[in-house]
Amino acid sequence: MTPEQMRDASLLELFSLEAEAQTQVLSAGLMALERDPAQADQLEACMRAAHSLKGAARIVGIDAGVSVAHVMEDCLVAAQEGRLLLRAEHIDALLRGTDLLMHIATPGDPNGEALVPAFLQQMASLLDPGAAPAAPPLAPAVPDAPLSPPASALPAIEAEAEAAVPRKSGKRAGEGGERVLRVTADRLNSLLDLSSKSLVETQRLKPYLATLQRLKRMHGQGMRALDGLKTQLEASGQSPEVLDALAQTQRLLLETQQILQQQAADLDEFGWQASQRAQLLYDTALACRMRPFADVLTGQSRMVRDLGRSLGKQVQLQIEGEKTQVDRDVLEKLEAPLTHLLRNAVDHGVELPERRLLARKPETGTIRLRASHQAGLLMLELSDDGAGIDLERLKRNIVERGLSPADTVAQMSEEELLSFLFLPGFSLRDKVTEVSGRGVGLDAVQHMVRELRGSIGLSQVPGQGCRFQLEVPLTLSVVRSLVVEVGDEAYAFPLAHIERTLEVAADDIVQIEGRQHFWHEGRHIGLVAASQLLNRPTVQGEASSLRVVVIREREQLYGVAVERLVGERVLVVMPLDPRLGKVQDISAGALLDDGSVVLIVDVEDLLRSVEKLLSTGRLERIEHGVQGARGASRKRVLVVDDSLTVRELQRKLLSNRGYDVAVAVDGMDGWNALRNETFDLLITDIDMPRMDGIELVTLVRRDQRLQSLPVMVVSYKDREEDRRRGLDAGADYYLAKASFHDDALLDAVVELIGSAQG
CATH class of the missing domain: 3.30.565.10 (Histidine kinase-like ATPase, C-terminal domain)
Known part of the structure; x- marks a missing residue:
């Protein structure tokens, strides 16, 4: 590319920037003039914008732009001089001309010069309705104007174009407007990332400062102990050599105490200054990414x-x-x-x-x-x-x-x-x-x-x-979050998605349709384990309650059980490496004050995971804190039945007798529960969707880990062949619902596995 071509290319780019700024002035001014055509300041602003675009188009040799801007300027000047009253058709035409100028200034835009003749003809008829309509030639106002300016004129033109952005905010160059510097988005992101890491790193000084303060206290205690020892030695009549050695030790410790105090004070001052500078650096880097809301309008x-x-x-x-x-x-x-x-x-x-x-x-x-x-x-x-x-x-x-x-x-x-x-x-x-x-x-x-x-x-x-x-x-670079622990790892829930946090007693958790719920303020809230959603190991504890984060999806509330609520934190978002692709249930990462990593939860994705687990029947029941609170020696029973009434009846009967009871809504749900948890007895119906009781019992007897698990079949079918089918599949007991009563069920359970605490 020749120097002339390079020069022309840069001028076209500058003209495009100029057109973008000036057409915004025109659009805003014309909208105001439509409401009040006599606003002198708006007429002046629009006329100057059209005049500036005419001059800029002439400099870069875009004749079509010169013609469009010139006829728009004529219309606005006529309105200024009172020869023309701007009506709706004039505003429509001027706005169309504004769009046309932007098309002309956009390289490679096909909707540019081709539309110019029709626009010029329309404007001519509006400015002089009595004249015969004729399309004026697309020629610059000054025929002899060069297509490209001489090289000596280039600095002045660039200076004028660079001033386009300050003019957009109402300030002219040289009138207090700030200089504009173009920086790529990637560099701004990198600067913000580095500044956020610096901010976090300065927080790591806090543990060192706390340790030094503790060391100072211990040093003082040691000095006081030596003073007491000296008093005892003097009272016991020790030799001067011993007392001199003790005094020398005290002098050395006093010197070290002074050094320690000075160093601690210096480090404290340095830490404060470093954190202030890091915060200022981060705030400045963040401000570079901020733009006025008007930019989106x-x-x-x-x-x-x-x-x-x-x-x-x-x-x-x-x-x-x-x-x-x-x-x-x-x-x-x-x-x-x-x-x-x-x-x-x-x-x-x-x-x-x-x-x-x-x-x-x-x-x-x-x-x-x-x-x-x-x-x-x-x-x-x-x-x-x-x-x-x-x-x-x-x-x-x-x-x-x-x-x-x-x-x-x-x-x-x-x-x-x-x-x-x-x-x-x-x-x-x-x-x-x-x-x-x-x-x-x-x-x-x-x-x-x-x-x-x-x-x-x-x-x-x-x-x-x-x-x-x-x-x-206000920014996606910082997120206010609640930090929790799940499987001994830190996770953060954005506060925007959190309805509230609760502590739910283990006894308040109920089973409804095979899912765990608890009641809060008159409505039931579904309960899920964060450990299952995030694929973390479950940590068994002795607590009698669960820490729950309640998140909202439209009108539906979900409770997510976590191990510990760490507290609210303002986190600097660190995007995940794009090579990882979309990480399930995680949106980004961040660093805590101590430099440890925390993963920020993608709540929308997490809710989709909950729905998927619910639809496939693989949602695990939460035993964290519950089993420990009730005693590990209690016998556990799994009740599998597709009837809510039967399920709840059996659960209440067995729970009242002290058994720890879990429920499943069908054979598939029961099979998943058996594979993930340990039970002392399985009670199942026969006729169920997805997997019936016979299939479930057959799978249990084929599984090496479950072969010895006692199985009871409870069914409406009381025929001998049905009883034989259940027993042949491997059931240890068959109870017909037709002859079902409380004592019959409880007696059968005791016969199979003994009492609840046995």
Whole structure:
């Protein structure tokens, strides 16, 4: 590539940056002028932006850009001088020209110069309606302008283009605007990673400082002990040599004490200074990744306005908190859900002008978007002044889709009804349009928000509008977490997914449909073992209660039993090596204050693992703390029956007699329990789904470890051939449910394995 080609390439890139900044000024100004065409400051800003783009296009030799910017400038100057009143058609055309300039400035964009003649013709007819429409030639305003500037002009042009970014924030170069330096995202990530490691490393000084303080105390105790010894020796009349040796020892210890105190003070000061600098370094590196919330709103006001006009509505977007600082990664991931919610508000929320007038509302609908910081989170509130949600129509839709019975729907609260809007494929639109009705709706928004470790809520007032509330972290680089121990290893649950933590007594855990639950505040919460989910060994203990972390999935609560709650920590996220691929149930890693590694749990993935275990019947029962509390000598019985009533009856009878009872919902569930736990007796039904009792008994007798396990069959079938089938398969006892009573079952159990404490 020749030097001239290199020079031209750099100029085109600079022109593209200039166009990006100036078209944003044009879009914002034109949107304001649509509401009030006489705003002199906005007319001036738009005219200057068009003038700057015309000059920049002339410098780089893009004739089409010169022509488009020139005719836009003419229109704006006419409005400034009062020769033209900007109406909706003028704003439409100027916005179209703004888009066209961006196409022209984008290298390789096919929608550039080809559309210019039609645009120039449209503008000519708007500026002079009486003139015959004719497409003006695509020629620069100064025909003799060179396609490329001389090399001597290059520094000035680059300086002008570099000032584009400060102008975007309303500051001109030389008026206090900060210099802009381009740094790759990878280098910023590396800088943040190094600074976070430095911050953690400085925390490792704390144990050394604590040890030195302890050593100082022990040294002082030793000095006092020597003083006492000296007093005793003097009283006992020891020789001067002994007393001199003791005095020499005391002098040496005093010197070491002074050195120790000085070194401890110096190390303490160094540790404090190092931690302060490391914190400042990390905060500065993190600030480099932060951008104003306004950056995600580029073009959103325009999108709301254009979509509203296409639907025959008048809609304006009002934004608060544009300067709120957010991590760039969070901003990028927020763009899609925010766009969807804004389009949803325009399409579903704001009514047509005639309906708004009938409801005594302003003809123009308003959508408000507010951003703010709160407790380390970005709080977003998006509301509209539309019609709200027709709850009766929503109820009918729920029933028609078969999602819930009509009598149940009639008793649901408003919050419960609105939660259906977040289900996949749910839509209130009967017809598919370019905007709505495809079933890709709020579930996609909720999924994207949860990927950010955030949450979303919806409320509404009939006839007055809807309000969405989003909470997401300010940065993905730091996560506030609850650190727990599972299998003697540290894991972290992001606080955004935690409903609460509890200590559940072992006696409060109940079996319902083969799953463990406990009751809390009037509702039952499913209980799962973190050790099984995370493939960690179960640590048996003597505690009479379980530490439980309650996590929420929509309206469903799950309790995850852990060994110990370490406490809340602010962790610096360290992404896993991409060569590992997706690690099940884990999203990232981090370092604790002592330098040890902690894995951050992917709660969404963890919940999917719970559902998978439930659907396959492989969810293990939690015995941690329970068995130890009740005594290891108690006999354990496994009851396998697909009838909830029979299962619970047998469990209560045996539990009241002191046996430790576990239950399974069918043969497959029972077989999994037998392979993972130890029992003294198996009681099983015959007719069950997935695996019947005969198959289960057969498998037990073929297993070398289970061959000697006593087996009792309890069945409704009281025929001799059924009894023979059970006994032939290997059962030790056959009890018919038709003749079943309490004493018969208990007597049979005692006959097979003895009493509960035997």
